Amino acid sequence: MKFLKLLLLLFVFQIHAQQGGMWIPSLLEGMNEKEMKSLGMKMSVKDIYETNKSSLKDAVPHFNGGCTSEVISPKGLLLTNHHCGYGQIQSHSSNEHDYLADGFWAFKMEDELPNKDLVVTFIVKIEDVTQQVLEGVNALSNEAEKQKKIQENISTLSNSFPKEAWQENKIRTFYDGNQYLLFVTETFQDVRLVGAPPTSIGKFGSDTDNWVWPRHTGDFSLFRIYADKNNRPAAYSKDNVPYTPKHFLPISLDGIAEDDFTMVFGYPGKTNEYLPSVAINQIANELNPARIEIRDQALKVADGFMRKDNAIKIQYASKYASTANYWKKWQGETLGIKKSNAIAVKKEAEKKFQENVIKANKQKEYGTLLSDFEKYYNEIAPYALARDYFNETVLRNTELLSVAFKFYQLEQMLSTKGEQAFTDRKNNLYNGLGDFYKDFSPIVDEKVFEQLLVLYTTKSPKQFLPSSLNNIDVHQLSKNIYSNSKLTSYVGAKELLTGDTKTILSKINQDPAFVLVKSMADSFLKEVAPSYDALNLKITALQRNYMKAQLELNTKESRIFPDANSTLRVTYGKVKGYEPRDGVYYNPVTYLDGVMEKYIPGDYEFDVSSKLIELIKNKDYGNYAEKGKMPVCFIGTNHTTGGNSGSPALDAYGNLIGLNFDRVWEGTMSDIYYDPSLCRNIMVDIRYVLFVIDKYANAQNLIEELQLVHPKKNKKNKK
Ligand code: ARG
């Protein structure tokens, strides 16, 4: 409770509303309500989060743990991004029914498609349990023991906190271990695909436009939640019925204008807004450039093959998009950190912090924090770099090495967990191989291997290189491995896993890919990981203390919100354009005219379907256009991150106006440093979504389920 009061104080003193921040929905009343209203919000924060009656939070479930979604009809109709439903859309696709290329629409509920392993999770209730979780922790002096005690308290509390049988308790930390909240959740397992536009709409602009404004992507897809006859979560059954939500979002047809209030409600994954400058410097100038260079090589190789060979293009499309997503993000992030002078700004804040420590006479508790950060970040630097090289090269981008690493883990299993665990893991591995080899091309991978091993041997910290990689001819090595390893083919890999334990071990230890990975993994796990983990634990403890100090000391200037941790958050701001560089200003709204400007016939990123061209030509926009033009996307000052994809963008009254899906290039550093002049989130205008469902897909059955409203018109009528 004391902690809460402290936070309240921070806000009472706050004069200038900068933007930014991802706020806890149950704590808006003290912390944000005034600011939200000053920005134009017309509802009460109780309309956003309330446990005694339904509220907006009841319409916003986490979508499969990684994205956000929202309920938009009384029959459990669910809206999220196309890129969030991509896996499901792809899994139902085949040559005969290519739903990625052509789109998919269920015109009757019977046609909706069930999905294995797709869940959505609602938040029922949020409770502050900081006191219970930290019970008995301060008495301990050792960091590892503290963490152990915290874990014990968390598990006791999760088991004992009251909830219904079909619900779950989850406890998460906020402010780096200074606050703990418990979430009572409800997870639905029967979620069916209802609709998806073709890729030429849902992924228009693809990787070229990814992380970029101006944008013209209709990044949405539709699902439906099914429940048992009591409206409770149930595994898939044809007897399940559409879920009746506690709340669903009305949809505004009135559109947006610059400076309108907007709020984005969703599940941001992870941010690091309170790092010391030394850490930001390490990310921007050492780690990001290394990762970018590695992925740059891997992507170039794949792209070369994909452009020439359609089969390879299909095999690598999804992997390519996922690797390219963060490759591009890191470049934007490093640029943004430089452009916004994030390091200098943080350094200045650190100077002030140090002065405040002295003023408050807290040198004993906080006086060495910054110098300790400096020391540990310098110590961890080579380990962090080596870790990135290992992760990116072995675990992520060279597929032969990543599959060989699974065999390495299998071998480890025997010595750590015994024969039975070994056999279980072996069967698991064996069963998963088909999926892996379906999309594996040894020709592509050999080239990737060669490029990445050159980087690994010349640029990763020398002191941790295994002897197997000292003074070698990488070209020779790759030739040898790709012509002799059994792991280059499905048949070969299965062969390696056939026989008794001894035979398998002896076979894999003769395989050159396995032998190489073993030497790389051994040296990583012995020389790098333990030191990295030990230093990281120290840094984590420092970060917790630094957070505590900032909460205590920086009352007047700062605006302290907890870093994202995949829990439900509110972020708010205004519809706003921005000036990325001198003399250039970006409008906050795009229109379908822009789709035609970008149109490249036949191109895999910028093709436009003839049906859409026809609608544009005839300006056949139904009720959805604005002064004869069809809006497509818009941007705002809402502070979002990965995981916010699919989040509802709401107006001042809580009506749906858009669907969040990305951020602008110059502002992708917002995970580390939010600069209100550069950071913008990108949303699809909800009217474009409606236009595609209604006019493009002719799925009026879906439109009929929705509650379409006119908040702006109503206001005018009242006057
Ligand atoms: N950048 C967005 C996000 O991080 C969209 C990614 C999906 N689109 C793509 N072209 N890969 O998720």
Ligand code: ASP
């Ligand atoms: N595209 C991201 C997502 O999938 C959102 C972002 O990073 O802005 O969650």
